[in-house]
Amino acid sequence: MNGAPENLPINRPAGLILAGGRGRRVGGQDKGLMPYRGRPLVEWVLERLAPQVEEICISANRNLDAYRRYGCPVLPDTLPEYPGPLAGLREGLAAVAADWLLAVPCDVPHLPLDCAQRLLAAAMAQQRCAAYPRAGGADHYAVLLLHKRCAGALEAYLRDGGCSVHGFLGTVGAAAVEFEAAENFANLNTIGDFKAPSP
Numbered sequence: 001m002n003g004a005p006e007n008l009p010i011n012r013p014a015g016l017i018l019a020g021g022r023g024r025r026v027g028g029q030d031k032g033l034m035p036y037r038g039r040p041l042v043e044w045v046l047e048r049l050a051p052q053v054e055e056i057c058i059s060a061n062r063n064l065d066a067y068r069r070y071g072c073p074v075l076p077d078t079l080p081e082y083p084g085p086l087a088g089l090r091e092g093l094a095a096v097a098a099d100w101l102l103a104v105p106c107d108v109p110h111l112p113l114d115c116a117q118r119l120l121a122a123a124m125a126q127q128r129c130a131a132y133p134r135a136g137g138a139d140h141y142a143v144l145l146l147h148k149r150c151a152g153a154l155e156a157y158l159r160d161g162g163c164s165v166h167g168f169l170g171t172v173g174a175a176a177v178e179f180e181a182a183e184n185f186a187n188l189n190t191i192g193d194f195k196a197p198s199p
Contacts, residue, residue: 013100013116013145015053016092017045018085020061020077030063032106036194044109046070052116054098059088084163085142086154093151105142107187112179119145122177130174136182141165143185144174 019032019042032042042058049056057073067074075091077083085105092101100123102116112118115133123131129147133140142165146154150172157168179185188194 011099012052012054013102013120014092014096014098015049015056015116016075016088016096016101016103017042017049017056017058017072017106018088018103018142019067019106020059020085020088030060030066031188032058032060033063033066034194036109036188041109041188041194042067042070042106045104045106045111046072048109048111048113049102049104051113053102055096057092057095059085059091079158083158085165086158086163086168089144089146090151090154090158093146093148093154096148098148100145100147102145103143105187107189108143108185109188110184110186111143112181112184115143115179115184116145118179119177122175123147126175128173128175130169130172131177132169132174133179133185134176135179135185138182138185139166139176140185141169142187144169146172 033040036044057075058067059075060067061076064074075095077087079087089103092103100120104111119131123145129150132144153172157171162168
């Protein structure tokens with residue numbers, strides 16, 4: 001599934017914040033609800049993502065009521081044993097009405113405000129059904145744009161035991177899109193990162 005079919009509809013994507021992980025590197029805390037510069041991390045991501053998308057869902061597996069307070073549908077994994085971000089992506093693709101879905105992890109508080117626009121433009125120009133950013137010589141696979149027609153490929157990949165976002169994007173021929181500022185995709189992985197100054 002290298003390319004998307006021609007004449008895919010163009011509209012603003014839906015957004016999905018991936019907050020369903022176990023937070024192993026932050027002592028098992030729910031990373032999206034941890035305070036960063038005075039407010040929960042998920043609020044930073046919501047603020048950056050909301051102007052770019054038609055609707056937002058949150059993928060979460062605990063503290064569901066806390067996430068619901070933000071007025072977004074909250075989607076727990078239906079696959080068992082925390083299988084990773086692809087499980088959240090699966091729920092997001094099934095839940096939203098938009099043709100495209102922009103998934104963003106809850107630990108990227110400085111997401112570019114033109115991320116959705118640039119990923120969508122590249123996917124359409126290259127007739128791909130998926131795109132992700134590349135910045136500072138690194139690929140940022142956890143920020144990804146998918147067309148809903150990728151849902152079948154995702155189901156097949158998960159059914160075959162796949163769990164890598166990178167691996168899945170390879171199966172659908174995702175486009176890499178160059179961005180200038182690598183710091184916009186910096187994620188907060190450790191307790192120390194939450195105390196560091198912002199870029």
